[in-house]
Amino acid sequence: MNETVLIGTIGVERLEIVSSADRLAAVEAAWTSLWQRTDGLIFQSHGWISAWWSTVADRSKRALKIGLVWNDDRLVAVVPLATCRRKGLRFLEWAANSYSDYGDILVAPECSQSALEHVWARIWSEGGFDVAFINRLLPDAAAHRIFAPGVSNGIKLRRNHREEVSYRVAGEWASGAEWLATHPKKTRQNYRRGLKMLEEAGEVTFRLLPPDEPLEPVLERLSELKRRWLAQHSRESDLFQEGEPILAALVDVLARAGVLRIFVIECNGAMVAVSINIVQHDVMMAFVTTYDPEFSRASPGVGLIVEYIQWSIDNGLRMVDFLCGGYAFKSRFATEGVTLQSVLGARTLLGSLVSLADRLRQNIKSRRASGSEQQDSSSEDSA
Incomplete structure (x- = not known):
């Protein structure tokens, strides 16, 4: 059921909680207009959220909780949330959270702070979840306006210890070659050695796929390689499961928005x-990168990363953003890192118990880490 609630502020602002696929589809034009006006990231676009909702495999365990603020007939804010049941606990989180590296809300300048707080309070009061866990918040995220601890009266959110780091490559280089030259000799030698090993196996080509190249065979190849890599490392991901439509749906959103760039290294085709x-925003964001394990000695994945970083610099982009995920290559090439924060709030007794247990575990972990540091310090002093 969708509900529209009038609130009294300057002008007429209406609150709405979207909970059905039909209503989600109906607000596409207004949402897309707001996304374009606010220059939002693709992760907050209507296309991204609706592609996820239409293809997510376990939709029976989920529910939409998308808050909207209308000023007359003009959409001025979107708070894209959803609930999910995991391990017997109901979470409130970002819609499409598993596939979105940065979470945020969309807010037009004319939207009042009161309306934002009211729509968040409305989502909270409707319930349907035990714990609200809002993660991957950039330091300048608009979402801090409502999710910062102490902002919304009666809703107790606190900073959570779970943080992620987004590693980036940014600096003043005249060319990609100049950027590569700043790295240690060993790094450059390993990169060139990898390319030479590939060349020994056949003709090597680095290229950016043109917009008119069919995507299906590329995505099939990528998913096949990623599944093999995941199996080797005892990991799983719904995004690359054979026969699942989510990856193709998300990539189609990128292509339609004009922000898709697919880079490949080919050996003998x-x-x-x-x-x-x-x-977006003159930034190259690396969404998914993978390689053929049969060529692992040549490190073609690292070679591809070096190539698209150089391409980005040569084409005037101001930054390469590796997004989330703790892979070693990110810190190796990055020049800076940005910490993504999270907040957590318990709504039910079960949620409070889980939150308390989480805090206790973290306190124990912190004390142990502090004790180890003190022992190391004592050992150094004795030495």
Whole structure:
């Protein structure tokens, strides 16, 4: 059931909680207009959220909780949330959270702070979840306006210890070659050695796929390679499951928005490394990168990363953002890192118990870490 609630502020602002696929589809034009006006990231676009909702495999365990603020007939804010049941606990989190590296809300300048707080309070009061966990918040995220601890009266959110780091490559280089030259000799030698090993196996090509190249075979190859990598490392991901439509749906959103960039390294015409990237705000965002394990000695994945970083610099982009995920190559090439924060709030007794247990575990972990540091310090002093 969708509900529209009038609130009295300057002008007429209406609150709405979207909970059905039909209503989600109906607000596409207004949402897209707001996304364009506010220059939002693709992760907050209507296309991204609706592609996730229409293809998510376990939709029976989920529910939409998308808050909207209308000023007359003009949409002025979107708070894209959803609930999910995991391990017997109901979470309130970002819609499409599993596939969105940055979470945020969309807010037009004319939207009042009161309306934002009211729509968040409305979502909270409707319930349907035990714990609200809002993560991957950039320091300048608009979402801090409502999710910062102490902002919304009666809703107790606190900073959570779970943080992630987004590593980036940014600096003043005249060319990609100049950027590569700033790295240690060993790094440059390893990169060139990898390319030479590939060249010994056949003709090597690095290229950016043109917009008119069919995506299906590329995505099939990428998913096949990613599944093999995941199996080797005892990991799983719904995004790359054979027969699942989510990856194709999300990539289609990127293509339609004009922000898709797919880079490949080919050896004798076969793709040995593939990277699906996003370009927005003069930033190259690396969404998915994978490689053929049979060529692992040549490190084609790292080679592809070096190539698209150089391409980005040569084409005037101001930054390469590796997004989330703790892979070693990110810190190796990055020049800076940004910490993404999270907040947590318990709404039910079960949620409070889980939150308390989480805090106790973290306190114990912190004390142990502090004790180890003190022992190390004592050992150094004795030495």
